[in-house]
Amino acid sequence: MLDTPPAFPPSLWASVTPTRTPAPALDGEIHAEVAIVGGGITGLSTALALAERGRSVVLAEAAAVGWGASGRNNGQVIPTMTGAEPDGMASRFGETGERFARLVSDSAAFVFDLVRRHGIECEAAQTGWFQPAHSPGRVKLSAARVEAWARRGAPVRFLDATETAALVGSTDWYGGMLNASGGHLNPLAYVRGLADAAERAGVRIFEGTPVGSIAKVGSGFELATATGRIRADRVLLASNGYTDWFAPTLAPRVARSLIPILSWQMATEPQPEAVRAAVLPGRQALSDTHGDLRFFRWDARGRLVSGGALSVPFDGARRLKEL
Numbered sequence: 001m002l003d004t005p006p007a008f009p010p011s012l013w014a015s016v017t018p019t020r021t022p023a024p025a026l027d028g029e030i031h032a033e034v035a036i037v038g039g040g041i042t043g044l045s046t047a048l049a050l051a052e053r054g055r056s057v058v059l060a061e062a063a064a065v066g067w068g069a070s071g072r073n074n075g076q077v078i079p080t081m082t083g084a085e086p087d088g089m090a091s092r093f094g095e096t097g098e099r100f101a102r103l104v105s106d107s108a109a110f111v112f113d114l115v116r117r118h119g120i121e122c123e124a125a126q127t128g129w130f131q132p133a134h135s136p137g138r139v140k141l142s143a144a145r146v147e148a149w150a151r152r153g154a155p156v157r158f159l160d161a162t163e164t165a166a167l168v169g170s171t172d173w174y175g176g177m178l179n180a181s182g183g184h185l186n187p188l189a190y191v192r193g194l195a196d197a198a199e200r201a202g203v204r205i206f207e208g209t210p211v212g213s214i215a216k217v218g219s220g221f222e223l224a225t226a227t228g229r230i231r232a233d234r235v236l237l238a239s240n241g242y243t244d245w246f247a248p249t250l251a252p253r254v255a256r257s258l259i260p261i262l263s264w265q266m267a268t269e270p271q272p273e274a275v276r277a278a279v280l281p282g283r284q285a286l287s288d289t290h291g292d293l294r295f296f297r298w299d300a301r302g303r304l305v306s307g308g309a310l311s312v313p314f315d316g317a318r319r320l321k322e323l
């Protein structure tokens with residue numbers, strides 16, 4: 001286990017987001033109905049939802065809330081899944097799959113409602129999310145996606161090549177799916193705001209508190225940290241790709257199931273009004289249909305924040321250089 005928590009990584013979001021008073025490290029023994037490992041969006045939004053339903057919740061974060069992917073991403077609020085199609089989810093998993101598809105369909109609206117309800121100041125802009133097709137074949141997929149999501153009540157629309165060029169300010173794409181419920185936000189401000197809201201709802205958050213192990217004890221669980229112990233009836237593991245990062249003993253089987261993906265991101269200097277009026281003038285969030293994904297959005301200061309993703313094991317270093 002790491003002896004000292006790692007420093008907060010430098011990023012665009014870290015440089016523009018107000019800091020938050022750090023929560024203490026856990027010292028001693030504590031009990032809760034639910035213990036959550038990991039202070040990213042998964043852990044914190046679950047903690048908040050449980051506390052609002054009257055559950056007692058303890059959340060342990062190894063570094064600081066938002067230290068992981070949640071504080072360093074592109075901040076696009078996307079009401080769909082990358083690969084899975086809604087009809088595919090329904091045909092494979094029946095009623096459960098259909099319920100999941102509808103949950104995904106409502107997910108962006110849920111996030112923006114949550115932001116409004118808790119007054120989270122995170123530069124949230126519900127300007128829509130656009131998924132342009134990078135090839136003529138993908139245009140057919142876009143049209144099929146629009147039809148499938150519209151059947152589930154999503155506010156989606158198919159845009160042809162001309163409409164796409166007008167929306168993006170580029171003729172590089174062939175058409176695409178626009179979903180009006182999506183948009184973007186400052187992800188670090190969002191996750192810090194979630195932590196504040198969770199604490200107000202009664203969640204006890206501990207930072208600088210790596211959980212070393214989770215043991216089943218009787219009908220509950222015991223989580224060990226360097227200077228404390230959490231007893232809980234239920235445990236949520238929300239440690240994402242960092243599951244073996246701080247403590248290889250945390251959940252080795254889960255850690256072995258993770259596949260590394262290299263994702264990069266960069267931001268321009270704030271751009272003049274003429275550029276902002278020419279590229280994505282409607283300020284939608286955009287991520288395209290490439291398997292290794294291209295995405296960009298404007299931030300609140302007029303920077304274009306863009307990035308992409310690569311599966312590392314498949315010649316990632318060479319492919320990254322070629323981008």
Ligand SMILES: Cc1cc2nc3c(=O)[nH]c(=O)nc-3n(C[C@H](O)[C@H](O)[C@H](O)COP(=O)(O)OP(=O)(O)OC[C@H]3O[C@@H](n4cnc5c(N)ncnc54)[C@H](O)[C@@H]3O)c2cc1C
Pocket residue numbers: 037038039040041042043060061062063064065066067068069070071072073074075076077078209210211212238239240241242243244245246247250263264265307
């Ligand atoms: C460059 C990039 C861009 C992205 N862009 C987008 C986007 O635009 N839109 C989108 O929806 N998604 C995007 N994603 C994906 C998104 O960021 C993640 O899916 C999301 O943040 C995962 O949240 P999480 O809470 O599950 O994990 P994380 O935010 O990674 O949190 C996991 C936490 O667990 C903690 N932890 C780990 N081990 C322990 C331990 N032993 N004890 C205690 N705590 C522990 C870590 O410190 C960490 O803080 C992007 C990802 C990247 C990398």
